Amino acid sequence: MSETRYTEDHEWARPEDGTTVIVGITDYAQEQLGELVFIELPEVGSELAQGDEAAVIESVKAAAEVKSPISGTVLETNDALKDAPDTVNREPTGDGWLFRINASDPAELDGLMNEAAYMSYLATLE
Amino acid sequence: MTNNRPLQTPLHALHCELGAKMVPFAGFEMPLQYSSGIITEHRHTRAAAGLFDVSHMGQIRLTGTDAAAALETLLPADVIGLAPSRQRYSVFTNERGGIADDLMITNAGDHLLLVVNAATKFDDLALLEANIGHRCGIELLDDHALIALQGPLAAQVLELSVTDIAQLPFMHAAAVAIGDTTCWISRSGYTGEDGYEISLPATDAAAVAEQLLQNDAVAPVGLGARDSLRLEAGLCLYGHDIDTDTTPREAGIEFAISKMRRRGGVREGGFPGADVILNQDTVPSRRRVGIKPLGRAPVREGADLVDAEYRPVGKVTSGSYGPTVEHPIAMGYVYGASALQGTTLNAIVRDKYRAVAVSPLPFVPHRYYRGR
Numbered sequence: 001m002s003e004t005r006y007t008e009d010h011e012w013a014r015p016e017d018g019t020t021v022i023v024g025i026t027d028y029a030q031e032q033l034g035e036l037v038f039i040e041l042p043e044v045g046s047e048l049a050q051g052d053e054a055a056v057i058e059s060v061k062a063a064a065e066v067k068s069p070i071s072g073t074v075l076e077t078n079d080a081l082k083d084a085p086d087t088v089n090r091e092p093t094g095d096g097w098l099f100r101i102n103a104s105d106p107a108e109l110d111g112l113m114n115e116a117a118y119m120s121y122l123a124t125l126e
Numbered sequence: 127m128t129n130n131r132p133l134q135t136p137l138h139a140l141h142c143e144l145g146a147k148m149v150p151f152a153g154f155e156m157p158l159q160y161s162s163g164i165i166t167e168h169r170h171t172r173a174a175a176g177l178f179d180v181s182h183m184g185q186i187r188l189t190g191t192d193a194a195a196a197l198e199t200l201l202p203a204d205v206i207g208l209a210p211s212r213q214r215y216s217v218f219t220n221e222r223g224g225i226a227d228d229l230m231i232t233n234a235g236d237h238l239l240l241v242v243n244a245a246t247k248f249d250d251l252a253l254l255e256a257n258i259g260h261r262c263g264i265e266l267l268d269d270h271a272l273i274a275l276q277g278p279l280a281a282q283v284l285e286l287s288v289t290d291i292a293q294l295p296f297m298h299a300a301a302v303a304i305g306d307t308t309c310w311i312s313r314s315g316y317t318g319e320d321g322y323e324i325s326l327p328a329t330d331a332a333a334v335a336e337q338l339l340q341n342d343a344v345a346p347v348g349l350g351a352r353d354s355l356r357l358e359a360g361l362c363l364y365g366h367d368i369d370t371d372t373t374p375r376e377a378g379i380e381f382a383i384s385k386m387r388r389r390g391g392v393r394e395g396g397f398p399g400a401d402v403i404l405n406q407d408t409v410p411s412r413r414r415v416g417i418k419p420l421g422r423a424p425v426r427e428g429a430d431l432v433d434a435e436y437r438p439v440g441k442v443t444s445g446s447y448g449p450t451v452e453h454p455i456a457m458g459y460v461y462g463a464s465a466l467q468g469t470t471l472n473a474i475v476r477d478k479y480r481a482v483a484v485s486p487l488p489f490v491p492h493r494y495y496r497g498r
Contacts, residue, residue: 034350035165037447038422038454040476056476058424060164060447061350082422 004093005069005109006118012093013069019106021070024097025057025088028122034059036085041077042099048072050108055098057088070108072101135181136271136328137335144346152244154182157348164350168449171317171355172490175277176347177338180316184247185270185325186254188238189263196258197231197238202374202397204384208233213297213312216382217374218253223402224370225377226253228362230323232299232312239299239310239325241272243364271331276321276355279343281495284311284322287337291322295497304334316352318359318492357455358448360416360487366427367414367443367457373403376410376459378487413465416485417442417456417473423480424454425473431460431482432472439464442473448489455489456482 004014010029014022030036038058048054048068055066077099081087088096103109113121132155141148146157157179159167170176188197194205203216210233218226227246232239242250247266254264275284281292288302291311299312307330315321326334338344353363362368368377386392389404397403419425424447431440445456456473464471467486472479 034159035163037165038424040423058447060168060354060449061158063424063426 003114005112005114006121007067007069007112008121009067011066011069013109013112015106015109016100019072019103020075020100021072021103021106021109022097022100023054023069025066025092026118027092030089030092030096033057033064034061036088039081039085039088039098041079041081042074044074044077046074048074048101057085066098068101069112070101070103071105072103074099075102076100133182135179136331137179137181137273140332140335141179141346146346146348149349151349152182154244156182157346159348159350160346162345164348164354165449167345167347167351168354170345171277171347171351172319172450173277174343174345175275175279175283175321175341176317176351177335177344178274178276178347178352179271179335180274180323181271181328181331182244183272184240184242184244184250185267185272186240186242186247186251187263187265187267188240188254189236189265190261193238193262194233196261198387198393199396200253200257200398201229202383202387202400202403203231204386204393205231205238206393207384207386210235211299213299213314214384217368217379218250219374219397219399219403220370221398222370223373223399223406225364225368225372225374226250226370228364228368228379228382230312230314232310234299234301234310241323241325245365267325269328270325271328273324273326273331273335273338274315274321275324275338275344276315276317276319276347278320278493280319280321283338283341283343286341293497296320296494304337306330307334309334313495316359316361317355318361318488318490319355320493320495351449354446354449357444357446357457358450358488358490359492360457360489362414363444372459373399373406373410375403375406376412377414412440412459412461414443414457415460415465415467416487416489417445417458417471418483418485418489419454419456419473420470420481420483422454423475425456425475425480425482429456429458429473429475431458431464432474432479433464434470434472436472436479439471450490457487460484
């Protein structure tokens with residue numbers, strides 16, 4: 001239950017200790033959006049249901065919403081992105097993480113894709 | 127059944143070879159960006175030279191001795207007085223004084239060359255044929271490509287292929303040969319930078335583009351950076367910043383109306399909506415202004431603007447991030463005293479108020495070559 005999970009909207013969710021889950025967007029998502037110029041992160045302490053709008057990421061040409069892949073309470077946001085949104089372009093699954101959430105129902109992750117399933121899903125998009 | 131397939135410009139294969147991300151635009155498949163990305167392409171254009179395929183735009187040739195006088199019945203420019211090899215910007219107007227399209231007119235000696243917007247070219251053709259088709263020849267040059275070379279190094283790059291082209295002043299044009307190809311080259315563009323637009327036969331377009339791209343100063347630039355460049359330069363995008371419900375005065379593009387077509391001029395009026403446009407004496411109730419978001423969040427087309435007391439005062443018509451100013455930028459229409467420069471307003475973005483300042487246009491100074 002510790003492997004990274006993926007949504008059809010190209011978010012990733014990686015379980016950490018206990019019920020903490022770290023969330024970001026995939027390399028495919030950042031590639032589709034292009035160079036990011038602004039990221040609006042959720043408020044720490046806000047309650048999100050699975051599928052709720054959690055963040056907004058904007059490139060030169062468009063704004064896209066990031067949905068929370070899991071229900072819970074936002075614990076921490078990656079505030080370094082405010083001054084360097086392009087970190088998400090360079091390291092979408094590393095330093096470009098968006099927020100940490102305390103999952104209220106970690107079992108929700110079981111309903112998301114594992115890496116192999118996500119790769120197969122990407123192959124259907126081309 | 128296959129009529130919905132997008133058209134391809136003569137440079138389509140070259141775009142794909144160069145790694146372009148192709149998107150549908152105005153009926154064509156066009157490069158949004160290449161592998162280096164919009165921001166890099168934008169900055170490269172301001173620092174060196176960018177090559178743009180704008181072959182989707184409409185190029186229309188008007189022929190016959192009556193063509194200039196006939197065209198003047200549809201727009202407020204002095205076309206009769208447009209000297210050979212000179213270019214002028216104008217707008218087709220409608221009966222309400224609104225703008226049906228904006229365009230460039232070049233006196234190419236034995237004909238007039240019009241460059242109109244891609245999305246409106248068939249409407250423009252229909253307008254021309256219905257109103258002046260009996261007075262002049264009208265031909266859509268769909269066998270021609272249009273390539274723009276823009277940026278501070280554009281002149282020295284093109285000079286390597288075309289002798290003396292660096293001396294051509296802004297809004298002048300010349301028929302020249304590049305190799306065996308005869309082109310109409312104008313000193314103009316849509317970036318605020320010095321540069322050229324090259325009209326040439328489709329069959330020769332890829333060879334000329336490749337020749338220009340061989341120069342290290344030149345990089346291919348897609349529609350994404352074309353939009354951010356023109357927005358920084360404060361230039362209107364038809365269908366967004368100007369449309370059939372906007373007058374030239376509201377848009378701040380009175381220069382599209384030649385002096386002799388204005389009230390008291392030698393050929394006053396005589397174009398659609400002249401009674402509305404020439405009688406807009408007082409300051410229009412709304413005006414196009416620059417809008418600078420004070421925070422980092424981009425404010426985009428369609429965002430409502432409210433004043434400090436949250437009363438509606440306008441709307442954003444274009445908004446993005448300006449890679450040269452390194453800040454979000456926008457423009458839009460604002461009513462009354464709220465349109466004064468320096469006024470702080472709020473843009474409504476995703477149900478939040480974002481502070482913006484009414485700002486002068488352009489955001490980046492124009493750098494046109496006006497001759498020595």
